[in-house]
Amino acid sequence: MFSRVVLGGGKDTCRLGRLKLSLGSPLGGRLSIDFEPDETESALSDSLRALCRQHCPENLAREVAGVFPRDLWAALSEFGLFALATPDGFGGVVEIEAAGDILGSFVAPGPLAPTFFAVHALPAGEEREAVIAGETVVSLGRPPLMPWFGVASVFLSVRGDRVVKFEEPGEIEQVATLSGEPWSRLMLGPEKDLGSAAHPCALYDVFVAAYLVGAARKLVKEAAEYVANRRQFGKTLSQFQAISHPLAESSIRVRAAGGLARLAAHQVDLGLERAYATAQSARISAENAALKAINVCHQSYGAMGMTEEGPVAYVSRRLRQLVNHEFSDVPRVSSIEQQYNEHMPALLVVAR
Amino acid sequence: MLRKYPTAQRFFAGGDQAASTALLGELVQRNWIALSWPTEYGGQALPLSYQYILWEEMGYARGGRPPLGAGIIAKTIMRFATEEQKAAWLPKIRTNSITFSLGYSEPEAGSDLTGLRTRAELRDGRYIVNGQKIWGNVSQADYIWLLCRTGESDSRSGGLSLMIVDRRSPGIEVRNGKFFDDHTFSQTFYTDVVVPEENRIGPESGAWRMMSAALADERHVQFSAGRVRRDFDDAVGWLRTHGLHTDPVVRARLIALRVRVAEAEALCLQVLSAVRNGKDASVAAAANKVMHTDVVQEIARFVMDVGGPDALVHARAEDPESIWRQTMTESVGGGTSEIMKSIVARQELGLAS
Numbered sequence: 015m016f017s018r019v020v021l022g023g024g025k026d027t028c029r030l031g032r033l034k035l036s037l038g039s040p041l042g043g044r045l046s047i048d049f050e051p052d053e054t055e056s057a058l059s060d061s062l063r064a065l066c067r068q069h070c071p072e073n074l075a076r077e078v079a080g081v082f083p084r085d086l087w088a089a090l091s092e093f094g095l096f097a098l099a100t101p102d103g104f105g106g107v108v109e110i111e112a113a114g115d116i117l118g119s120f121v122a123p124g125p126l127a128p129t130f131f132a133v134h135a136l137p138a139g140e141e142r143e144a145v146i147a148g149e150t151v152v153s154l155g156r157p158p159l160m161p162w163f164g165v166a167s168v169f170l171s172v173r174g175d176r177v178v179k180f181e182e183p184g185e186i187e188q189v190a191t192l193s194g195e196p197w198s199r200l201m202l203g204p205e206k207d208l209g210s211a212a213h214p215c216a217l218y219d220v221f222v223a224a225y226l227v228g229a230a231r232k233l234v235k236e237a238a239e240y241v242a243n244r245r246q247f248g249k250t251l252s253q254f255q256a257i258s259h260p261l262a263e264s265s266i267r268v269r270a271a272g273g274l275a276r277l278a279a280h281q282v283d284l285g286l287e288r289a290y291a292t293a294q295s296a297r298i299s300a301e302n303a304a305l306k307a308i309n310v311c312h313q314s315y316g317a318m319g320m321t322e323e324g325p326v327a328y329v330s331r332r333l334r335q336l337v338n339h340e341f342s343d344v345p346r347v348s349s350i351e352q353q354y355n356e357h358m359p360a361l362l363v364v365a366r
Numbered sequence: 367m368l369r370k371y372p373t374a375q376r377f378f379a380g381g382d383q384a385a386s387t388a389l390l391g392e393l394v395q396r397n398w399i400a401l402s403w404p405t406e407y408g409g410q411a412l413p414l415s416y417q418y419i420l421w422e423e424m425g426y427a428r429g430g431r432p433p434l435g436a437g438i439i440a441k442t443i444m445r446f447a448t449e450e451q452k453a454a455w456l457p458k459i460r461t462n463s464i465t466f467s468l469g470y471s472e473p474e475a476g477s478d479l480t481g482l483r484t485r486a487e488l489r490d491g492r493y494i495v496n497g498q499k500i501w502g503n504v505s506q507a508d509y510i511w512l513l514c515r516t517g518e519s520d521s522r523s524g525g526l527s528l529m530i531v532d533r534r535s536p537g538i539e540v541r542n543g544k545f546f547d548d549h550t551f552s553q554t555f556y557t558d559v560v561v562p563e564e565n566r567i568g569p570e571s572g573a574w575r576m577m578s579a580a581l582a583d584e585r586h587v588q589f590s591a592g593r594v595r596r597d598f599d600d601a602v603g604w605l606r607t608h609g610l611h612t613d614p615v616v617r618a619r620l621i622a623l624r625v626r627v628a629e630a631e632a633l634c635l636q637v638l639s640a641v642r643n644g645k646d647a648s649v650a651a652a653a654n655k656v657m658h659t660d661v662v663q664e665i666a667r668f669v670m671d672v673g674g675p676d677a678l679v680h681a682r683a684e685d686p687e688s689i690w691r692q693t694m695t696e697s698v699g700g701g702t703s704e705i706m707k708s709i710v711a712r713q714e715l716g717l718a719s
Contacts, residue, residue, distance in 0.1 A: 049639040238715035252717035259704070262711040266633075266653040273632030295628045302625075351621055 049276060051112070059112055065089055066120040075121035076328040080196035082151065082165045083124045091148025096129050099217070099283075100146070107220055111279035114221040115272065118228025121329050123195075125162055127221045128154035128341075132168055135177040135214040141168065154218075154341045155197075158186065161339075163198035170208075172215065172342035177208040193335035211342070212290055216282050219293035223275035223300035226333060230268045230300075230307035233329055234261055237311040240325075251314070260310045267303035274299050294346075301337045308333060367392060368427040376430030377593065378683040378692050379548035389429055393420075394462045399436040407444060407456045417587055418638050425592030428684070432587050435459040435466045439511050442528070442580040446568035455530070467507035469499045469514075469531070469554065477705045479513065480522040480574075484556060486514040486529065488563060488570075493529065495537075495559040501699075504552035505540045507533055512561075516571050523574040529566040535559050547692040578648075588700060589658040591631040597665045597689060598627045604669060604686060608676055616672055623668060626661045633657045652701075652709040659696040659703055666690040 051059065069089040077083075090096070097103025098110045110130060117126060129145060132152040136142040144150035145168065153166035160169060160183070169180040182203040191197050238261055241251035251257045274296040281289035308330045312319040319326050340346070368374075371389040373382035393399050402417045403409020410416075421432055440459050443452055458464045475482035484497025495514060504510060510531040517525020531538075537559035543551045568576045602620060605611045633654040640647035669686045670677050677686040697703045711717040 048643065049636050050643050050645065235715065238711075238717055242715075242717055250718060252711070255704070255708070258711040258715070258717040259707045261715055261717065262707040263656075265710055265714055266656050266707075267629075269636070269650070269653050270629035270633050270657055273636045274628055277632055277635070292628065295625045298622075298625045299629050351617065 049273060055109075055112060058109075059116055062093065062095075062113055062116045063120075065093055066116065066122065070117075070120045070122045072121075075123060075332075077123060077194065080194045082162065083122075086122065087124060087148045087151075091146070096133055096146045096148065098130075100133060103146075106283040107217060107279040108276065108283055110217060111220050111224045111275050114224030114275075115228035115231075118225035118230075119232045121229055121232070121332055123332070125152050125154065125166070127218050127225065127336075128152045128161075128170070130221050131214045131218040131341075132170055134217050135170060135208050135211070136168070136179075137208065156340045156342065157202050158199045159189070159197055160200050161191075161195050161197045163188075163200060164196065169200075169202075170341070172211045172344070173205075174344060175211050177211045177214060178205045179208055180205050191335060192338075193331045195335060213282075215342075216278070216290050216293040219297040220275055220279050220282060222336060223271060223278070223293070223296040226297075226300035226304040226336060227268055227272040227275055229329055229333055230264070230304040231272070233307050233311045233326060234264045234268060236325055237261060237314040241314055257314060261314065264303070264307045264310045267299075267306055271296065271300040271303040304333045305337060367396075368423060368429060371427075371429070374430075375428035375683060377428055378688050380683040380688075381428070386430060390433070390462060394460075397460070399433060399462065400440075400460045403436075403440065403460070404444070407440075407452065408460050414638060414642050418590075418634075421587040422590045422592040422634075425590035425594075426596045428593075428596060431590075433462065433465070434468060434511065435462070435464065437587070438580045439466055442576050443567060445579060446576050451564065451567060464508045465506070466509050466511050467502045467504045467533070467552070469502075469504075469510040469512035471501040472497065472499055477702050480526070482513065482515060482526070483519075484512070484514045486512075486516050486527060486561065488516070491563050493561040493563060493566070495531065495556045495561055497556050499554045499556070500552070502552055503542075503550035504533060504554045505542055505550065509533055510554070513573060513577070521571065525571045526573040527566055527570050528568060528573040528576060529561050531559065531561050531565065535561070545695055547688070547695055549692075549695075589634070589655050591627075591634040591658075594627050594630045594658060594661050594665075597662050597693075598623060600684060600689070601665050601669045601686075605672070608673065610672055613672075619668060619672075623661075623665055626664060630654070630657045630661045649710055649714045652706040652713075655701060656703050656706045656710075659693075662689075662696055663693045666693040 069086045070083075074083055074086065094103060095113060098105045098113065099107050114126075129152050131154055132145050133142060136145065141150060145152060150168055151162055151166040153160045153162045153169045155161055155169075155171060157171055157180070160166075160171075163183070163185050169183050171178050171180070180200075180202045183200040184203070186199040186201055189197050189199065238252070241257050241261070244251045274292070278289060278292040278296040281292050308326070311326045312330065315324060315326060318324040321327065368389070370392075371385045374385035374389040375381040376386050390399075397408070397410060398420055400407070400409035401412045401420060402414055403411070405411045417432075424430060436459055440456060443455055443459075447455070455464075469484075470479055470482075472482050472484060482497075484495065484499060486493040486495045493516075495512070497514065499510075499512075510533055512529050512531045513526055514529065515521070515525050516527040519525075533540075537557045539555040539557070541553045541555070543553070545551045601623075602611070605616060605620075610616050633650065637647050637650045637654050640650050666686065666689045670690050673686055679685065680687055682688075
């Protein structure tokens with residue numbers, strides 16, 4: 015359903031005499047990129063937004079009781095969301111990125127990123143098809159703490175650079191979590207190696223980055239509307255730079271993270287080696303942007319920003335949970351450093 | 367080509383000026399400073415991507431930023447000048463046979479240029495200019511691209527004009543001082559300076575719109591990601607040389623900084639994308655300027671933080687203390703970070719900032 019943004023090509027890829035043309039950075043040698051969505055992408059993004067308006071109202075996003083969003087899941091599956099970038103589906107990782115941004119702007123609940131991870135980690139077969147169809151729910155975590163026990167029937171994690179699948183886990187205890195997602199400590203059964211984690215991890219990173227960007231942008235825009243109307247000391251809050259500039263700074267960070275997420279998506283679609291490092295960078299960038307936006311927006315609303323019923327708390331909980339969620343036994347810093355060492359010359363110097 | 371001039375650098379004072387000048391000369395010889403100029407003005411009419419790549423590479427090589435003449439000034443002349451003015455100025459700019467300095471800021475009008483007081487009065491076909499400007503190195507320029515008031519004193523942005531002033535004109539006095547980074551900082555005094563009316567570019571009192579258009583043209587190359595990446599690579603090199611690269615805290619912080627460099631790259635490409643698509647790039651450009659500045663300052667500050675006494679030694683133009691001082695000027699030159707944030711607040715978020 016989504017179309018790809020075309021990269022490079024045409025006159026832009028010619029050489030300038032003997033000048034080395036490679037940008038040496040995000041596009042991995044490609045020279046042009048279009049951040050503007052084309053008509054098809056815009057239309058399809060509109061369709062996903064319409065779906066979310068119908069199936070992901072704010073009260074669902076605010077749900078903290080840990081109920082699995084079955085209606086939304088069915089609608090997203092029917093839309094073809096989880097088939098994105100698969101051989102039988104449509105679009106590529108750029109479309110996953112675009113969808114992540116929209117779902118983030120609705121603060122959509124459920125194991126969205128883990129589902130993309132699973133679709134690209136599981137071998138072709140009935141189980142994978144059931145995940146794409148929304149009939150099988152995925153739990154992706156770092157054992158023993160795993161989400162969605164009781165709803166999920168596929169349990170995945172990452173060991174080193176491999177995806178592993180656990181069979182027949184048993185529950186030890188349920189735990190409450192920040193966003194209300196039901197998590198459990200599990201007794202894990204035998205595990206099965208599903209292959210390299212690199213590609214599924216990159217898709218996870220791109221989706222999460224985009225989701226965080228979409229949600230953080232929503233937070234900042236809503237806070238901006240609030241401070242543009244709220245009057246104190248005889249003028250609107252927005253007339254105080256102490257209020258407006260932190261929001262502008264947040265907006266800049268969100269914009270940068272969004273750009274990086276899109277670049278990462280393009281690189282994954284192009285099969286560039288450096289894509290994994292860029293995807294990790296995009297996720298880190300989006301996490302930082304989202305956490306900054308959370309702080310700024312809580313503060314911008316004053317007392318209402320501190321209430322559970324206010325416009326920030328439920329987003330704040332969801333984003334913080336997403337930022338903290340891990341599913342690998344390799345510390346992230348080590349993983350990122352390894353990627354940079356292999357694919358980004360600058361840090362090669364640091365490591366060796 | 368850049369490898370021929372390994373010592374050329376224009377970002378930090380004290381660099382090899384002869385090599386920098388030779389590098390610029392070769393760019394001129396290849397007609398690369400007019401890559402995106404239309405062919406009717408002697409340019410190559412190549413896509414903006416070419417300009418982006420050139421100045422990305424120049425930034426990484428420390429070769430410098432685009433010359434003001436070939437960038438902001440030439441674009442304004444192409445768009446707003448008369449045919450006679452285009453014929454008079456563009457060939458000389460394209461061949462770099464004349465150089466410019468900007469005459470915008472004043473002691474009482476820095477970020478708020480609409481409040482500037484330097485006044486030009488038209489008398490008998492010539493302007494008489496009186497006032498004072500600050501910023502930039504005027505003493506090495508042939509001409510000053512002067513923004514001055516031709517309207518009433520309270521006319522704000524509606525009463526400003528742009529004109530080209532010969533720096534050697536009688537009545538111009540330049541007093542040089544130093545920026546924090548050792549670059550020259552000029553104060554320029556104008557006393558009854560005569561400027562021919564034909565040196566005014568565009569309509570009288572119509573400069574504000576012209577300036578905005580020219581800035582939007584150039585913002586994707588003025589603050590290139592290449593310079594940011596080079597600062598990072600140099601920081602890594604320096605830390606390695608001084609045995610600090612194995613410290614896990616240093617390594618973790620470098621990872622975080624590398625992500626910040628990638629953010630600067632992403633924003634730079636967004637500006638290019640907007641300009642190429644004919645979209646308003648002002649918000650993207652303002653965001654890029656803030657990010658560019660923040661990241662180079664963070665990198666420089668980090669090296670100073672962990673570098674201890676070794677980071678204080680000044681032996682080369684690109685040593686940490688020199689970079690640290692230079693990056694301080696980045697958040698003021700070309701529009702302060704506060705102004706850039708206000709642009710984002712106003713135009714993207716709808717805030718009356």
